[in-house]
Amino acid sequence: MGAIVTAQNKLLSQPLHTLTWSERISLLQQVDELGKELMAFDRRLLGRLITQAPPPQFGGASWAEVLARRLRISQAEAERRLAAAAYPRDVDRPSA
Numbered sequence: 001m002g003a004i005v006t007a008q009n010k011l012l013s014q015p016l017h018t019l020t021w022s023e024r025i026s027l028l029q030q031v032d033e034l035g036k037e038l039m040a041f042d043r044r045l046l047g048r049l050i051t052q053a054p055p056p057q058f059g060g061a062s063w064a065e066v067l068a069r070r071l072r073i074s075q076a077e078a079e080r081r082l083a084a085a086a087y088p089r090d091v092d093r094p095s096a
Contacts (some may be wrong), residue, residue, distance in 0.1 A: 048086035 016024065026036075035041035050063050059068035 017040065042081070043085045046081060050082070 014027070019027065046067075055061065055063045057064050058066045058070070060069065063082055064075055064078040067073065067081060068075045070080070073081075
């Protein structure tokens, strides 16, 4: 995780005013792709989490309640994320 945080800090400190228009478009495309990959990873991670233990073990009556409190998001956003994790587009299955 340390390498990820270091790379994130480097990206966020990028002096955008020094980039050309083409470099900005390229960077925007790369950030967009990274965002999509992170959302897919988030769905897989959440899907694994909710199948391993009941929500009361984490101090909530429901997974939406646990996520809303732990991630500091709304109940509606937590429910949306749970729905996405329950029906992922990319399934993380071990190979046979």
